[in-house]
Every structure is written in C-alpha cells, then in structure tokens.
Amino acid sequence: MGVPTVTELLLARADDERPGLRFEDETYTWAEHVRASACRATDLRATLDRDKPPHIGILADNVPAFSVLLGACAFAGAVLVGLNPTRRGEALARDIRLADCQFVVTERKYRPLLAGLDLGGISVRDLESWPSADTPLDPVPASADDLLMLIFTSGTSGDPKAVRCTHGKIAFPGAMLAQRFGLSTTDTVYVTMPMFHSNAIMAGWAVGLAAGAGIALRRRFSASGFLPDVRKFGATYASYVGKPLSYVVATPPRPDDADNPLRLVYGNEGASADLAAFENRFGCKVVDAFGSTEGGVGFARTDDTPAGSLGRPAEDVAIVHLHTGRPCPPAAFDADGRLTNAGDAVGELVNTTGAGWFAGYYRDPGADAERLRGGRFHTGDLAYADAAGFCFFAGRLGDWLRVDGENLGTAPIERILLRHPAITDAAVYAVPDPVTGDQVMAAIVLGDTPLDPAGFGRFLAGQPDLGPKQVPRYVRTVRELPRTSTFKVVKRQLSAEGLTGPDVIWERAGRDIAYTTMSTVDNSV
The missing domain is CATH 3.30.300.30 (ANL, C-terminal domain)
Incomplete structure (x- = not known):
C-alpha cells in the first residue's frame, strides 16, 4: 500500500453525495465537506503570514467545523494545532506559544479560557459555523512527509509535548485500518474521543475518510449516550482509548443491548475483562491494539493471542535491556505463573530500524534525541515476551519501581x-x-x-x-x-x-x- 495524503483522501470524496459527516441532527455530504474545506482554505491562504509557521490553534469539541478546518489546513498547506480545553491558565498559554500559532480559533464557550493570557500577541477568533460559499478546488500540493497537525501528548509525566503529525502519519493508518477491517461507503464511523488527540484522528476520522464511510461526531464522550448514538447514526465502527470502554460497560445493562449495528470497536489500553464484557454485551468484535501519539512500534494480534497480551511484535520491534541495549531473553515463569526473571526479561520496547512514523516533537530537540538514540526509536514503554513471542505491557519507564533491589x-x-x-x-x-x-x-x-x-x-x-x-x-x-x-x-x-x-x-x-x-x-x- 502506498502512502496517501489527507489531501488525496479528501479529493477522492469531492463528488461524493453520500452522507459524510453527521453531528446531532445535522448531516453533510462528503461533497459538501470538501467544498467547505476548500472555502476555508481560501480564507487561510489569504490570512496566514507565510514568513511564519502556518500554524492555527483550535480550541473546540468534536464539532463539524473542527473537521472542516482540518480539511482546510490540508488544502492550504497549513498546520492545525489541537488544543486541550481542560488545560488552564499559563499551561494553555504555554501550549499555544510553543506551537507557534499565528492565531487561535475557538468555540465561543471556550473563549473565556483565553482571556487575560499572555499569548505573545496571538489573536483569537471565533470558530465559524459551516461555510456556504462555493470555492473552486485548488489545493496546495502535499506530500506524505508534509506536516498537517501538532497533537499534544497527554502530559502524564510532565508538560505535554507537541507531536509532529504528517499527512502520512494520519492518512496511512486510516487507509490501512479501513482496508484491514473491510470498511466501505456503507459503514459509519463513530468518533467520540477528543479530536485534539491522536486516537480520534488516526483511528477514527482518518479511517472514515479513507473508507468513504460516514463519520458521526459526538461533541464529547458520554457513556450513557454511546449506545443511543450508535443506533441513531447506524454506527458500525468506533474507536476508543481504554477507560471509556469500561465506562460504557458500567452502564446499566438492558436485554436488547446487542440489538445494534456495531460490528467493530478498535482502540488501545482496554482491560481484558472490559474487552470481553463489551463483546458479549453488545455483540461486536473488539480489537485492542498498542499505540501512542508518537507511533513508532506495531504489533500483530491473532486469534491465539493470550488475554492481556499486546500480540507479537512487528519484525522491527524488540524488547531491549535498559542498560546494555541488548535484546531481552524470554520471560520465565514458575508453576504459579509468577515472572521469575523480571530483571532480565523486562525491557524497553524499541523500533530497531529507526523512527517509524515518529516525525519528531515540535521545538523540542532534547526530547527528539531522547526518543531516537543509536539508530533506534525508544518508546519509553516497558514489556516482556513469553517463549512464544507474545508481548505483555509492564508499564511506563517512569513507572519502574525499585523494591528491595x-x-x-x-x-x-x-x-x-x-x-x-x-x-x-x-x-x-x-x-x-x-x-x-x-x-x-x-x-x-x-x-x-x-x-x-x-x-x-x-x-x-x-x-x-x-x-x-x-x-x-x-x-x-x-x-x-x-x-x-x-x-x-x-x-x-x-x-x-x-x-x-x-x-x-x-x-x-x-x-x-x-x-x-x-x-x-x-x-x-
């Protein structure tokens, strides 16, 4: 499979009059979406200062204008910066300044978050509704290596880092997953994870776009609203990150829960018990993968993958000892299943051939150097593998405990x-x-x-x-x-x-x- 661009995926939908985007009681065809993005792109090309990084911050929930602006950035050669609306004060200002935003567009309800902040002269604009002007398609040529988004990491161990997400980093997994799961124009992809984060973009939005499926947006995740939305929109595919899956499972069960169109749910960090409970209750397949905003490593899961395992690693992925850098031996277990050689078997997951899809952090060369050492991409994730080659997550590098030596x-x-x-x-x-x-x-x-x-x-x-x-x-x-x-x-x-x-x-x-x-x-x- 070649590496497409988001621009190419959008242009393929330019004459598609099937429903492309649904939100609450609104429905837009793919053709309308592409025209709206072209209209916004014309505005961006006339507004952006090309002597500065063409970066635009967005502070919004999962609303149609978010999708349109992402398409507009693809057409205009601009970069969309996903801002986290739960960040506050100087933390939010820091993210905006770090990303070199020329301006920030925001839903009106989030404008007060920006009031009084030191944004270094960056202007703030209201996120406009769906544009109605009809503009000729004249996109800026794009390659798979061109930057399209800056997506901040979650910031669990420090200040969030701005991950450079290229056209290829977004479009390739979208096309790959659409093909892998056999999604088509008859499907509907439900996007409920926040669009300022990688899961919603790469495992949701891009998948729907590549398949030509409809995309149903939920403003913000709701466990109680999950099944009603799936039925309302006819959703056949949804993405998730671990904990929301358990929130849905925790809702009161009903005898007709399995009466829904959902075929497949795809994500990462789901607990084994929640994956099984979700499948049994809602009558669909759950595929739990390993992933991060940075990317860099991949795993293959098969029907014989043990519960709790990440799967078998791709050929370019290895578990290496933290101090020697050498491959770790397989895990050994006693008769009760206890890991007996953790000091030798647990190591860091690395891509042995380089960066993979990791395109670096924005304005953070120190973090880049930490990730890319000795020709390898270091994930910062710990794991061990059994004798059959199945990997098991052991925690983050910062989670490592030293107990009695x-x-x-x-x-x-x-x-x-x-x-x-x-x-x-x-x-x-x-x-x-x-x-x-x-x-x-x-x-x-x-x-x-x-x-x-x-x-x-x-x-x-x-x-x-x-x-x-x-x-x-x-x-x-x-x-x-x-x-x-x-x-x-x-x-x-x-x-x-x-x-x-x-x-x-x-x-x-x-x-x-x-x-x-x-x-x-x-x-x-």
Whole structure:
C-alpha cells in the first residue's frame, strides 16, 4: 500500500453525495465537506503570514467545523494545532506559544479560557459555523512527509509535548485500518474521543475518510449516550482509548443491548475483562491494539493471542535491556505463573530500524534525541515476551519501581488487582521507602461490591502469580483516579500525594498479606 495524503483522501470524496459527516441532527455530504474545506482554505491562504509557521490553534469539541478546518489546513498547506480545553491558565498559554500559532480559533464557550493570557500577541477568533460559499478546488500540493497537525501528548509525566503529525502519519493508518477491517461507503464511523488527540484522528476520522464511510461526531464522550448514538447514526465502527470502554460497560445493562449495528470497536489500553464484557454485551468484535501519539512500534494480534497480551511484535520491534541495549531473553515463569526473571526479561520496547512514523516533537530537540538514540526509536514503554513471542505491557519507564533491589513494572500488578470484582479501576505507583528505593502503593476505585482490608488481603493471598515484592505496602481507596482529558492516569499526582491524600488508606504491616486501616479521613466534602 502506498502512502496517501489527507489531501488525496479528501479529493477522492469531492463528488461524493453520500452522507459524510453527521453531528446531532445535522448531516453533510462528503461533497459538501470538501467544498467547505476548500472555502476555508481560501480564507487561510489569504490570512496566514507565510514568513511564519502556518500554524492555527483550535480550541473546540468534536464539532463539524473542527473537521472542516482540518480539511482546510490540508488544502492550504497549513498546520492545525489541537488544543486541550481542560488545560488552564499559563499551561494553555504555554501550549499555544510553543506551537507557534499565528492565531487561535475557538468555540465561543471556550473563549473565556483565553482571556487575560499572555499569548505573545496571538489573536483569537471565533470558530465559524459551516461555510456556504462555493470555492473552486485548488489545493496546495502535499506530500506524505508534509506536516498537517501538532497533537499534544497527554502530559502524564510532565508538560505535554507537541507531536509532529504528517499527512502520512494520519492518512496511512486510516487507509490501512479501513482496508484491514473491510470498511466501505456503507459503514459509519463513530468518533467520540477528543479530536485534539491522536486516537480520534488516526483511528477514527482518518479511517472514515479513507473508507468513504460516514463519520458521526459526538461533541464529547458520554457513556450513557454511546449506545443511543450508535443506533441513531447506524454506527458500525468506533474507536476508543481504554477507560471509556469500561465506562460504557458500567452502564446499566438492558436485554436488547446487542440489538445494534456495531460490528467493530478498535482502540488501545482496554482491560481484558472490559474487552470481553463489551463483546458479549453488545455483540461486536473488539480489537485492542498498542499505540501512542508518537507511533513508532506495531504489533500483530491473532486469534491465539493470550488475554492481556499486546500480540507479537512487528519484525522491527524488540524488547531491549535498559542498560546494555541488548535484546531481552524470554520471560520465565514458575508453576504459579509468577515472572521469575523480571530483571532480565523486562525491557524497553524499541523500533530497531529507526523512527517509524515518529516525525519528531515540535521545538523540542532534547526530547527528539531522547526518543531516537543509536539508530533506534525508544518508546519509553516497558514489556516482556513469553517463549512464544507474545508481548505483555509492564508499564511506563517512569513507572519502574525499585523494591528491595529488584525492578518491578506496575502494569502486571494492576492487572492482578483488577481481577477482584469489587475493584473497577486501579493504579500502582511508587512511594519512597524510608531506607532506600521504593514501596509499592496502589490506588483503587471500588464499585458496588463491598471490600474491606481483610478481604483485600485474602484476595491477594489467593493470587498465585503475585510475587512477594509486588504486594502493595499501601492501598488508597479513591472515588476516581486523576486522569487527563484523554483518560490517562496521572500517576505523578498520586505519587506526590503519597500517604497524605484525603482518602482511606490501608497498610500492610510486616510480610504477611494482611491489611489494616492506617487512616480515615472524611472525603464526603
């Protein structure tokens, strides 16, 4: 498959009078979408200062004008900068300045977020509704390597970085997934993840565009609105990132849940139990992949992929030791399924042939150099592989715990915690050991099923694959985990709060797996 551009994908729809974009009670054909983008592109070419980076910030929900402006940037040779409306104050101003936006277009409801900020003279404009002027198609020639978007990372470990997303980085996965899943003009792609993030653009919007399918936009994700929208729009495909899938599963079940047109849901970071529950309840296939805004590595999942596995890595992907850079040996397990050689088997996922689809960060050469070292693309993700070559996620590099001289990943512990039916969400992170290294701490969200410290201890004692050093020293019960607007857990916040958070904390004393309440703080206010 050649590498298309977004411009080419849009031009292929220029005469398509089938529904291309649906939003609430509005419907636009693909031909109308292309003409609207051409109209906006004419305005951009007349407005942008070509002596400066042609970057336009957008502060908006998933509304039709967002899609039109992205198409306009493709036609005008401009770059759309997706801004996160949950960022505030100087943090938001910092993102706008970093991205060299010439101006920011915003929904009126978000304009107050920009009032009084030091934007360095950058002007703010209201995001206009659907343009009606008919403009001849005269797009700026584009190549797959031309920049089209800046998409910020979630910022779970620091300030968000602006990832350079080229035409090819957006169009190629769209075309690949449309072909892989057999999507066509008879399908409807449901986009509910935020369009300022990579999942909605690359696994949603671009897929619908490449297939010539209809795209149904949801302003913002809603668990209760998911199934009604699927039925209303006739959605056959949807994308997700992990936690929203569990939110949908947590909605009250109905006997007719499987009576819907959905065939396939595609995304990443879904918990195994949620994937199975979603498939069974809604009667569709769920394909969970591994992905990041940066890209760079890929996996193949087959019918024999074990539960919880990322799949087998592509030929150019390896797990390498953090210190030696050499390939890690396969994971070894004891009779109870405990990983016995974590120090050797757990390593960093890298692309051994270079950057893959990673086109660098904008104005951050230090971060580029950190990602691209020794001719390899370093993901910052930890993993291990079994003897059959199936990979398992072990956490982020920043999640690495050092307990009694042993390195531990957080993801395997989180997977074990989520086995308990009372635990609906979990995050494992480090708190300082009073002598040296780390102690394991977990934050858990409890559902409707009761769970007390003694019951939690009995549960952990019954998990044969939980190693003695993986057992949390402290457990914090919380109403919800702190998350970014793209549903990533902000572990640095939990780690910084340590034992001071306004919640119930259980403590394990000694080596026995037995917990008592360490402190109780009224968190009802």
